[in-house]
Amino acid sequence: MAEHIPPPDRASAGRRIAAWAIDFALILGAAALLGSVTHYRIADYLSGWPGLAQTGGWDLFRANGDWGGAGKAFGWDVFGEILLLIAEAFVALVLIVFAYQFASLAWKGRTLGKFLLDIRVHSLTDPQGGLGKWQSARRAFASTVVDVGLYAAACIALLAGKYVLSLILWAVAVAVLVLNAVPLAGGRTMIDRIAGTTVVHAGLYQRSWQAARDAAILERGTQVGLERMQAVTNAMKQQAQHLAEDERLRQLRESTQAIQLRRLGQDAGRQTGDAARQLLNSERGQQAQDTAKKVSANLRAVYDRRRGTRS
Known part of the structure; x- marks a missing residue:
């Protein structure tokens, strides 16, 4: 579908960055909460040392003298379980961010940060500028990947020992973040072009004052x-x-x-x-x-x- 001409009241880069900073502060809060929960889950797992020792002893008994290999395998099992708990926390963070972005855009066309800065996401494929569910999902997915998705994948690769892959993911995440922060032609970012949207002034405060x-x-x-x-x-x-x-x-x-x-x-x-x-x-x-x-x-x-x- 052909895109409509963007409205003249396009939001400034300063407002968009300030709104993103507010939303990212919420993401950091959610990450801190998940980190605390994950810490208690790991502590709870490690508190079951009697059961773990019994399992490790049984593995040594069946090792036929290869006690080094049995101990190494037991250690990797424990580490793998801890890594799984951490990976679950990263996945949960990604899902939370996507749900927050999608629900906010589909409901009001703006996140909390955009609401406080009096800006909103305007659709270029709808005469009224409203966001549909599919368009909201596209923009939410792109925002989630740029904000936390690539970093979460890089952290998981690092914990799994995939150092080269982790380095590549970190470099891609930083590059995408910088590229998205620079408005392209028409004042639209990379996420705007993926979702077919632009960010404009909402005028809510002005209308309320009037x-x-x-x-x-x-x-x-x-x-x-x-x-x-x-x-x-x-x-x-x-x-x-x-x-x-x-x-x-x-x-x-x-x-x-x-x-x-x-x-x-x-x-x-x-x-x-x-x-x-x-x-x-x-x-x-x-x-x-x-x-x-x-x-x-x-x-x-x-x-x-x-x-x-x-x-």
Whole structure:
């Protein structure tokens, strides 16, 4: 199948190396754990010396005098058993690394190191960039061979006494590691070309930050909207209250009781004015006016005499 054009957001070499270092640290942790388990298995095997001595003695008894050959064979048997335990540990490490790579790539398209560095493996044979199981298995196999497979084979050959083979395997392992660390054309490594993949930026942290910022903006906008809505509601309530009060005052002014009260006041004012005019026009009123005029004239004359005396 023809390969698609790689996406433009290709991961940098620094990010890829940092992600590989994190994953390799996990591999070293698994290797240390397997080494501890293997140590206890060897110690448990060697702790059965009574049984081993009995087996060795029986071999010497059947050696027909060739005690050196029998002892040598017994030693090789013990060494072979220990070598088998060590080889099982190396094989277990290879299987663990393959399972880790395959499960991570098939599930999320990234290992733990790539997740922490916010990068992922992108398929060049799928329009969506997703990794299928077969493609994940190919990349996991290639990564396992480069990271631990060749070194495990070299160590087993060394323990088995195959020194030349061990040296060749060590040289091949180092060469493959260096070759894979150097990006080829298009920024893709040897493992990428074997699996038909490339490594790109995942953008998970950026999307998470953008989502958090959008959520904060939305929450703030909602809060401001609620505050404004509350203010508008309060203003509408106050306006309605004022309108209700004005309506009550208007109704009170236009009520029958208010009209009657205004009429009574007007009638009382007119009656008071009419009574005052009638009193002034009566005989007693005329007499009181005449008396007031006389008193006023006398007071005026007395005032004038006093002024003349003083002068």
